[in-house]
Amino acid sequence: MDRKYKDPIFALLYGIAFSIFLISGIIILFTTDTHAVEDLVKESTFKVIKDSAGMLATVIATSLVIATFWLIILRMFTKALVWGTVVCVPVALSVCFIWSLVESLQYINVYEGNEEFSFRDTGLTWISIIPLILNLIYIKVVYDRRHRINKTISVIELACDMIRSNPAILIVPILLLTIFILFTSIWITFFNRLWLIGRLSNPSTLSKAIWIVNNYAYYLAAFYIFFYMWTSMILIYLEKFALSSMTAQWYFHRNEISSTSMSVWRVAIIKGMTTSFGTIALAGFLMSLVHFLQFVTRQLKKYSKKTRPLVSVVEFILRLIDPIVSIVNHYTVGLAGITGENFFSAAKSATKIFRRNLLSGIFGDFLTQVILHIGTAVIALTTGLSAYIYATHQLHSPHGFVVGLIGTLTPYYISQFYSYVMMSIIDATFLCYAIDLDTGTVHFSAAHNAFSGYD
Template sequence: MGSGDPTPPTPAAHYQYRRTPRNRLWALLFALAWVAAVVGGVYAIKHRNPAFIHLDYTDPASCPAHPAAARALLEALQEKHKGDWSPSQFVQFTGRWLALSAGLALLLGVAFVKLFQHHAAAMTKATVASQVAIPAAMAAVFLLNGQGTAGLVFGGLALLTAWVFSLWRQQIQLATRLLGVSAHGLAANSGIITATVLLNLAALLAVLPLGAFLGFAVMNGSAIPNPEREGRAECVDAQGQEILCCSWQPNSFAQGYTAGAVVLILWVFLLANQVRVFVTSGAIAQWYFAPAGALSATRGTTLRSLKHAMGPSFGSLCLSSLVLTVSQIMRQALEQAQENNRDMNLIQMCLVCLAQCFWSIVEYLTKFATVMMAITGEAFLAAGRHVTDLLLRHFLNAFASTVWFTPLVIQLATFLLSAAWALVSGGSYYLAHRGSALEATPGVNASVLGGAVFLVTFFILSFLGGILLSVLDAVFVCWAIDLDSQTISQPDVYAIFMAVPVPGRVVEQPDGDIAYGAGQQQQGGGAYQPPTVAAV
């Protein structure tokens, strides 16, 4: 933190405004890795094989280039499928509709946050009801069409879903209040959204040259006979099916560079995600621990947190994102091993499951360690030990059995709103163009438009939903710190989280056995009301 940053009028005891650089070696390692990737990319450009572009993979001789033949084949295919759906015509007819729908999807994203902020109960009930209504509607359709078996299956699924949700009534009510907490926290720190967008753009700019270098690296190699030919003179496989005569084999440099660059790209994206979590958590912590009525304490919270992320804590974030990178690679390797070895015995399957659980726990703790780093400015490992001890000391890991429902609500709401907007966009386009003499395939265009609108809307809402969940994680850790220090920074938020049933402390019985003490539970009164703290 720079010396020019303002100090809050009443210093928050838990949020550290002045930071000491941590884990600087890992920041240096990340910088060296990125520079090495750039140097290797320049080498790949200078030593690429031009034959990669002009290669004719259908020629069994020496694979000479035949641009004229390829162009003639393309023209013949275009003439053959002249009446089929055309991407160029799709863009011509639906371009304005897609742009308008995407623009309105941004407004839908704003409404998405506002709905959870002011009508969290209605959003939660609608999401839950849809999970019962959709299979019930499918059951009715199948029964009306005389497909009794399918109708009974979907009907049973609807009844089972309704029964499960009836058992989760308390969790549903709690999820409603938690979503209100998250939405109000985001509304009070709206700069988080702008910062997140800029961070994603920065990550994309950092990855784009690496992606280009990857393309040039693949060009370092030579053409070889297709291994599927197995030495045959004809370009056929073992079953006699026609295949490409040649294939491209990257050299050892290309293979090594590709592997390293892919890992670095994953590291960059996960680093951007960790910076987002850090900035979100830091801004929310400043808002949460701000003294009542201290309006100046909540101004510039996002910018201050971003300075901490890119300054004193950048090395810690590089380390945390590297841990997540290793975790992702290991999980992918485990999944690949399961796919390649379908005949695993029971012991092997148990070992794979244990490994998957281990890496899931690592990712879970890394997320909360990043939240703690944003609040205290500790190094990554110290923050990890701190937050793990905090959770275990109060048995707040029991909170995970309840809070998992909140992400489910957001994900389902995201899917349903995206699907509804896609249906509206695609249906409106079809109704407006179904009688057009200029458009050959209005139905297909409407379907493709609906799919594109769904993807755009789903991306926007998932982006905002991820921020809401990050806000909730930060508020949860802030509440845990309050509980640990026996303070109440936000009474409304404190009351809501105290509605979460958690087991009591471990106590020793007279006979020496260990047992849990009585659980704590405090019901918050009514729906969540926004704390009286000014927005950023």
């Protein structure tokens, strides 16, 4: 095994970020007093997150169960589930739109300090449009590509055959998902305690105490959110790296695999966490940076009227960059898992392979990707809206957006682990198919039959 470390600078940067997160979290944990705030202040961000803990745990557990059930059913009934997804997703998005719209039209009471406000949640009204837009886009995509649904089924069945032939591959997502859940639990604990960095308002000026969060706590919160995104993307790309390595081993050497094939997943994970960790960290950094900037622009657009024109331009540019970075990361990390190259070498090699064989890039059938990823979007959108509505309408808190953010991000990344199992196998198999074309060989005829229509 090549012991040369790839892209070590980004592995070091992540190590520094992790140290800052851990040390600051431990310091905050032991220097903040929860009871003093709970007794005096009822409307703090800390209080609403703590009161929403049961609800957040429920939506996270629900997303985990749904994602697990989805993967099991997909393996057993691919054709039925694909057609079921085509039909059920518009129904689910329509229900989500109607429910959030109805909730937004009702008057809610929010308590902030010693004042009570009653208003209609116009922000939720605008948010409710998101599932409607997603629904219309989804229906158009499926309708325009309805003649390719059977081809999509054959591609997904190919990935299912890979899992059936090599069940050890499921150890990787389960292991990484366990790590992610543990990390998320620690992150939520630290993130919640951030809002205890502050002071009580002067009781002589107000009839009721208000908790005032220190300004630097918001900068720490921004770092925590970015670090959460970065770590989540690293775990997702580590899964892709390991699955690509295992898929290539099966694709090219399945007839040579001995009884020690169960150790293949360990070799892939160890390689991804050591020599190639910098490559994975770099890919995760690029993707999380785009996601974080999109999050910042949305917040600026929502709360700052003066910067809206500039923010709208930046948001549009980021919307264009997002899919490009995502596609580049997909085939780069996938090929790095197969060949062991660093990030830029893998990107260059993949580009040359695609160009020489007149391929459009990483497996680009939009319908297949929509079917595999739409469940993630629906789960995240539904749980995020549920968490936001619970915090604002049931707990009457002005900090519902924080709970909604947690209720969206966590289920989104959890369910992605499962959808990425299928998509990573499909992407890796497509890369192996491209290598076959490049070398003029046929290692797996079923893959050539499945992908030939997408050249």
